Amino acid sequence: MTNQSGEAPARRVVLVANLAVGALVDGGLTPDALRERLEAVGLTVVPEPRPDASLPERLAAAVEVPGIDAVAVAGGDGTLACAAQALAGQKIPLAILPLGTMNLLAKDLGLPLDLDGAVDVLATGLVRRIDAGEVNGHVFLINSVLGMPARMARHREARRGHMGMTDLLRMAAGLLRHLGRYPRERAVLSLGGTVRRVRFRTLAVVCGDYREGLGAVLSRAGVDGGHLTLYLVETLSAARLVRLGLGFAVGEWRRLPGLERHETDALTLDARKALRVMNDGEVVLIAPPLRYRLLPGALQVLVPAEDPR
Structure with a gap:
């Protein structure tokens, strides 16, 4: 899909940051700073519908926002698994901002581990399907x-x-x-x-x-x-x-x-x-x-x- 100038329109994303992740707990980053980085590469950041709810509830609500192209999740592997609980089987892709300790999923996907590189992927990357596992409803x-x-x-x-x-x-x-x-x-x-x-x-x-x-x-x-x-x-x-x-x-x-x-x-x-x-x-x-x-x-x-x- 392109606009009248022949360019693809900027992606509309909802940003969900796990406030308990190390990079945010230590004060090195804030959700506002993350939002500014996304907007700096031309992304349209749609406000979270339930920013004061629990993390699973925030992610479930983000998926339901109409007209978005991705849910950008800032956190570690546990946070991404929580996001997968809401996104598995949906048409909305997950965009990863790796801020955890191990970031194993990001490494498996070949994603850059620096924040600027991850933001660039969010702006220009392609959609890929991956497998998930489930045990008694837990993804x-x-x-x-x-x-x-x-x-x-x-x-x-x-x-x-x-x-x-x-x-x-x-x-x-x-x-x-x-x-x-x-x-x-x-x-x-x-x-x-x-x-x-x-x-x-x-x-x-x-x-x-x-x-x-x-x-x-x-x-x-x-x-x-x-x-x-x-x-x-x-x-x-x-x-x-x-x-x-x-x-x-x-x-x-x-x-x-x-x-x-x-x-x-x-x-x-x-x-x-x-x-x-x-x-x-x-x-x-x-x-x-x-x-x-x-x-x-x-x-x-x-x-x-x-x-x-």
């Missing part, structure tokens, strides 16, 4: 993790934005204590027509799969692969934890002993109690059974006009 874009990592996330959340070297050492010590203190999770796994009992330290369901190779830690091979990947670690001693970490570092972790891997588009995990689940870094308590399924091509996102791949 995730990267992974859903149970077991010890979800337990340890409580300590990270308590120190969000204030993590120093002492805190990192305490978390490492806590991780080693968790290896022996907590019993393994017990569940019944239904996968590919088979049902079996499992006990695990860590279980992860990944949208797509992780890449192998040196320097590929936590980066995925694709965002539209059309499958989920289940990883299961039944036991995790200190020695095995070190081997797993080294395997990730050198990119040869799939063949490590004790690491179980399956490709699927759906699975069910049943247990006697509610399970603590970490979806894209955010922890939620979910009552069993946990029903995982793939949502192929469910989310539209803006990516660079020139695919970096």
Whole structure:
């Protein structure tokens, strides 16, 4: 669609910034400053309809604004998963302003991690469909993790934005204590027509799969692969934890002993109690059974006009 001058009209976007994200909490940025940057590249920023509501409510309301071309979301991976909850299955694309700690989704999509570059993508980028995962109505874009990592996330959340070297050492010590203190999770796994009992330290369901190779830690091979990947670690001693970490570092972790891997588009995990689940870094308590399924091509996102791949 073009105007009378033959140029494409400026995109109309709603900007939703997670005020709890580090870059905003520390005072380095404000929503007004973000809005000015968007307007500086010719974007039309439509006011949020419910700026004082909770983040999920703000995102749900932003999707309903008529005549917009994208919802621009400023935050980390957990914020983007929250946005996907509102945008999955909709015709409105997600525009990412990566202000989180890891920004794993932005990296997987080849998005620039500097704010100016991300704003340029919002103004000039193309729409691409990516897969999402869902567990009991909770949408995730990267992974859903149970077991010890979800337990340890409580300590990270308590120190969000204030993590120093002492805190990192305490978390490492806590991780080693968790290896022996907590019993393994017990569940019944239904996968590919088979049902079996499992006990695990860590279980992860990944949208797509992780890449192998040196320097590929936590980066995925694709965002539209059309499958989920289940990883299961039944036991995790200190020695095995070190081997797993080294395997990730050198990119040869799939063949490590004790690491179980399956490709699927759906699975069910049943247990006697509610399970603590970490979806894209955010922890939620979910009552069993946990029903995982793939949502192929469910989310539209803006990516660079020139695919970096």
